Amino acid sequence: MYYLLEYVLVTPNFIVNAIVATLLALVPPGGHVVTTTECYSEARIFIRERLSKMGIRSTFVDLNDIETLKAVLDQGDVTLFYTDSPTNPHLKCIDIKLVAELCHLKGTLVCIDSTLASPINQKPLTLGADIVVHSATKYIAGHHDVIAGCISGSQELIKTIRAWHQDLGGAISPDAAYMIIRGLKTMALRVETQNRTSLRMARLLENHPKIEHVYYPGLKSSPWHHIAESQMTGFGGVVSFEVASDLHGVMRFIDALEIPFIATSLGGCESLVQQPAVMSFWGQSDEEKAKNGITDNLVRFSFGIEKFEDLRDDILQALEKM
Numbered sequence: 001m002y003y004l005l006e007y008v009l010v011t012p013n014f015i016v017n018a019i020v021a022t023l024l025a026l027v028p029p030g031g032h033v034v035t036t037t038e039c040y041s042e043a044r045i046f047i048r049e050r051l052s053k054m055g056i057r058s059t060f061v062d063l064n065d066i067e068t069l070k071a072v073l074d075q076g077d078v079t080l081f082y083t084d085s086p087t088n089p090h091l092k093c094i095d096i097k098l099v100a101e102l103c104h105l106k107g108t109l110v111c112i113d114s115t116l117a118s119p120i121n122q123k124p125l126t127l128g129a130d131i132v133v134h135s136a137t138k139y140i141a142g143h144h145d146v147i148a149g150c151i152s153g154s155q156e157l158i159k160t161i162r163a164w165h166q167d168l169g170g171a172i173s174p175d176a177a178y179m180i181i182r183g184l185k186t187m188a189l190r191v192e193t194q195n196r197t198s199l200r201m202a203r204l205l206e207n208h209p210k211i212e213h214v215y216y217p218g219l220k221s222s223p224w225h226h227i228a229e230s231q232m233t234g235f236g237g238v239v240s241f242e243v244a245s246d247l248h249g250v251m252r253f254i255d256a257l258e259i260p261f262i263a264t265s266l267g268g269c270e271s272l273v274q275q276p277a278v279m280s281f282w283g284q285s286d287e288e289k290a291k292n293g294i295t296d297n298l299v300r301f302s303f304g305i306e307k308f309e310d311l312r313d314d315i316l317q318a319l320e321k322m
């Protein structure tokens with residue numbers, strides 16, 4: 001399949017610009033957006049709370065529940081299906097080719113947030129998606145020093161989105177654009193290293209007595225492995241895992257780590273670590289966290305490009321100190 005590709009680079013805030021511009025441009029009043037329950041929280045909030053004020057309906061389906069997705073699409077009024085794949089922080093994957101086929105049968109556009117895969121590991125447009133969004137903040141820029149977003153798709157769709165994006169503002173600054181262009185030159189090298197380190201660490205952690213569960217689509221034990229394997233060429237730098245401890249034990253583990261910075265974000269040269277329950281999902285109620293699988297002992301690692309042995313030794317010593 002051949003695509004005429006276009007893209008828009010947006011900043012300063014990826015979510016406000018890329019996703020909002022895409023949704024406002026493509027969904028008419030009275031439209032209906034379907035998204036998944038583990039998609040990026042700011043997108044979810046925009047879809048549920050802001051679009052509803054414009055008379056746009058939203059339906060949330062479980063990413064694994066293709067039967068419910070089909071039933072919702074059968075209503076015939078769904079303008080756009082929007083999801084992340086893989087998702088954060090559990091790295092769940094959706095069969096992009098399958099959902100694109102199902103959606104297109106009903107005239108529904110498909111938009112994939114492919115940030116966690118990186119453009120190196122997954123190419124949703126070639127799998128049938130209509131629009132792909134990336135947080136360029138992550139793997140594309142790759143150095144944790146710029147915030148930007150990117151939207152790709154056919155010239156026709158991007159023309160519509162670009163008009164909205166211009167109205168909404170948020171043109172990228174020359175500095176940010178320069179840093180992204182510079183980062184792009186090493187993206188393939190960085191991502192290959194991150195893929196390799198993450199897979200090795202995920203396998204090692206899976207067999208560690210102090211680790212209860214590892215979430216990584218590259219692991220054969222992952223429920224999403226078969227889908228990931230069919231549509232990704234690598235599984236990315238994010239590995240999440242549950243440590244056999246409680247909230248404070250995990251804090252001790254994280255504090256004992258010497259290499260990674262404690263921070264949100266992902267995909268850059270430096271490894272980052274965070275505890276979703278008290279960081280990126282802090283704002284959610286205990287009930288919401290439980291529903292979303294955000295346990296107190298969940299750790300999300302974003303592996304950088306440091307030497308594998310150094311990262312391994314650091315994690316092992318920190319688990320001993322926990």
Ligand SMILES: *Cc1c(COP(=O)(O)O)cnc(C)c1O
Pocket residue numbers: 013014015040084088113115116135136137138147148149265
């Ligand atoms: C980080 C992230 C975003 C938001 O991107 P920013 O560039 O930080 O605004 C959106 N979607 C996913 C999947 C992300 O990981």
